[in-house]
Structures are given as structure tokens and as C-alpha cells.
Amino acid sequence: MMRHSIPLFLAIALLAGCTAGPDYSGPPAILSADTALRFVRAGDNEGVSGPVLAEWWVLLDDPELTRLIKAALAENPSLRAAQARIAQARASVRQDRAGRMPTLGTQATTFQGRLPGLDIQGRPASSSGQTDANAEGDDALSFYNVGLNANWELEFAGGSRRRIEASNAQAAAAVATAEDAKVQLTAEVANNYVNLREAQFRAEQYQAQIKLQEEILALTYQRYQQGALPLFPVGNANAELEVLKSQFAEAEADQAVLIDALTILSGRIPGSAAEELTTPRDIPLPPEQVDVGDPASLIERRPDIRAAERNLAAATARIGVAEAARFPKLSFMGILGLGGSSPDDIFDVGDPSSLAIPRLEWNFLDFGRVEASVDRASAVRNEAVANYRQTVLSALQDAERALARFGQQRVALAARAQIKLQADSAADLNRQRFTAGAISKSDLNRALRDQQQASSDLVRAKGALTIAWIALQKSLGLGWQEPIQQQ
DSSP, rough: OOHHHHHHHHHHHHTTTTOOOOOOOOOOOOOOOTTTTTTTTTTTTEEOOOHHHHHHHHOOHHHHHHHHHHHHHHHHHHHHHHHHHHHHHHHHHHHHTTTTSSSEEEEEEEEEETTTTTOTTOOOOOSSSSSOGGGGTTTTEEEEEEEEEEEEEESSSSSHHHHHHHHHHHHHHHHHHHHHHHHHHHHHHHHHHHHHHHHHHHHHHHHHHHHHHHHHHHHHHHHTTSSSSSHHHHHHHHHHHHHHHHHHHHHHHHHHHHHHHHHHOOOOOTTTTOOHHSSSOOOOOOOOEOOOOOOHHHHHOOOOHHHHHHHHHHHHHHHHHHHHHTTOEEEEEEEEEESSSGGGGOTTTTSSEEEEEEEEOOOOOOOHHHHHHHEEEHHHHHHHHHHHEEEEEEHHHHHHHHHHHHHHHHHHHHHHHHHHHHHHHHHHHHHHHHHSSSHHHHHHHHHHHHHHHHHHHHHHHHHHHHHHHHHHHHHHTTOOOOOOOOO
16 A cells, blocks of 8 residues: 555655746846947936936935925825835735645534444444444434644645745835835925926016016006007006016916925925925026936836836736646645543543544646636736836836936026026116116116016026926936835
């Protein structure tokens, strides 16, 4: 008998040593050797060395912005929700690991059954399957037990190992998703902050222009009353004044909306903004030299790409989970305690009872259920491959677009700076002409208004440049500080 059992034990051992499903070999390669070295639209001021500073916002050298971002990283509800999802994923990993271990607990068991042909006293059954009349009821079986029970299930194809592998990958994907939320959050805070500073400056400029236009309107009306001008210049001057007032009101509304947005991003209720936000400050400017790295380092660094790669690893492992259902499972249940065939036996501490029940299960005929499950898992893996490719391509597009916008805003800022210099020169010249009596006060005010408008356009260009730089940092996947821990 032992000789016939050896091949069975060998087969079980061989099955227990294998793991069903494909082994994960990494994501598909998307970049060639040439395209991995440099971004197409990287200019001379963009260095190919990788950005090493996770807290990119400190390069703007604005203490208030740094304070806002730190507050958002600590208190933002969406970020806390992402951290909670990490805890959920890691708990799932612990749960799957614990599932491979036996369970031990307490139990109270009673079993009542009738098995024809069974003689508890050891008397042989007749050919009809019945004992003699004196043995009536001997085929009834009763069992009572109070004590410990243990259960353990063994898989021969490594399905539980693949399940743990998938859970580990899913937990890493949750971490990467949380890091991507940091990237999005820090960029959103910085964008709103720059827009707020630009709106505050815009409001100041409109106030100054309104004052100049009011003087122009008063002077124009005086000349109309003197008969030196017709009525329509007065109407035009008044219309310009009303336009400036509406633009000032719009800038005021923009300030209120942006302050509330920054307050909410920091996890506080609207209306609780600090005085530092309501006090106008200059728009922070990015550094002259910008390190962007290369496309290969971008793929390794961006959290959304890392999340897509970990989702692909999890989907690959789940094919093995589905494949493992083709193979048998061996489970053990054991009971140890006090009991017997009578309820009084549970009080007999000198005669413990035990019961061992091994069970081998193999669904070799399931009418294609396992095959369909494997096909579904393979299709999910193919979807994950496509999603990974799309995520990488979108990330590369983001980076190239951000580089193009950043370069264009640099040119625009230089042009606006030249226009501002010309407007300053024109304003100085017109002041001299007004002092000499060569032009009227209205003409001088118009020149001063042009100077104010040039200043406003220059500040707007500065804001656009900084926002383009922020978009570049976001596209490079910067803003998270802790490396993702692979489990």
C-alpha cells in the first residue's frame, strides 16, 4: 500500500512546487534608444540632467506659496482619502497572506446521522444490509464535542501566491496614485496662487486707470461745456470708464474666488484666509535654468505611469489566480476536545476525543467555467497593457506640450518687457511735453493709461510664464517626496 502511495505523494509535491500563470516580466518597451535621450522641444535653457528637487515650488522663492503647499499636503481631504486607500490595499495584502495559514478556533459540535450497514459495536451486517433485531439502532451515529478546531487549505498551483502577488502590486499602485495626487495638488495650489497675485495686481492697475480716466472724462466734459468739443467724445470717455469699472469688478471677484479655492485646498472653510493671501505680492518667477531630464527618466518618475505599471503587474498575477482553479485543492479539518457518542462524554476530561478529516477537491469537469475565467483575466491584462501604453504616451505629450508652452511664454514675456520699456519712455516724454505746455492733461493721462496697461500686460505675461513652468513641473511628475516602496 505504501509503495502505491509514493507516486501520488510525488505528484502532489510536484504540483505544490509550481505556480500557475505567466510570470511578470515588466512593462512593454515604448521608447527607442534615440527617443529616450532627449525631449524634442527642450530648448537651450532646459538641462538634460534630471530634476532632483522634489519640492519644486521652493525654486519660486515665495514663502507664502511654500506655506500654502505644505498646509495642503497636510490637510487636503482628497489627499487623505488617497492615503486611506493605501491603508485599505495594504490590509488586503495582510489578509491574503494570512489566508495561506491555518486557522484555529473553538467550537461546539454535535452530529446525528444514520448510516445503513454500519455496526458501531462491530457486528457484521447481513447480506440485506441490516443487523439482527437485537442490534436495532446500531446504524445510528451520534457525536458530541467541545474543544478546538483547525482548518488548513493547500493549493497545488500557487493560486494564493499569485493572489498575494496581485495584492502587493495593487498596494504599490495605490501608493503611486496617492503620489500622483500630490503632484496634481501642488500644481493646483501653485496655479491658484499665481492667478491670485496676478488678479490682485490687475485690480490695482484698474484702480489707477479708473482714476486717470475719471480725470479724462472731467476734462472732456469741460471742453464740451466750453463748446470746444462735440458730445460724442464725452460719451466715449464715459464708456471707457465704465469698461474699466467692470474690469475692476471682475478682478475683485477673481480674487475672492481664488482665495476661497486656496483655502479649501488647504482643508479649511471659505472665508478663513490668512492676511498673507489678501495682501498683494509680486508674482514669483521661475529660475532661468530648468532641468527637465529625458523621456526615459520621466517614465520611471511619473507616479501615474508607475501606477499603470503596477496595475499591469497585478492583472498579470490574476491570470495565475484563475489558472490555479484548474488544479486540485487539499484541505484539512481537525477537531480536538472532549466528547463522544453521548452528551455526558463532554464532561469526561480523562478521555479526549479527536477527529481528522482530509479532503481532496478537483473540479475536472466545470463546462468551461475556469477557461472563461482565464480568458477574462487575460483580457484584463491586455487592457492593462493598453492603458499603460496610453499613460506613457499621454505623459510624453504633456511634457512636450509643456516645454513648447514654456518656451513660447518666454518669448512673450520678452516682448511684453520691451513694450513696457517703450511705454515708460513715452510716458516720460509726454510728462515733459505737458510741463512745456505742448500737450493737454487729457493727452498726458492717455499716455499714462497706456503705461499702466503695458504694466498690466507685463505682469500678466509673468504670470503666464510661471504657470507654464508649473505645468512643466507637473508634466515631469514632480511634487511627491517619498519613493514608492515596492512590496
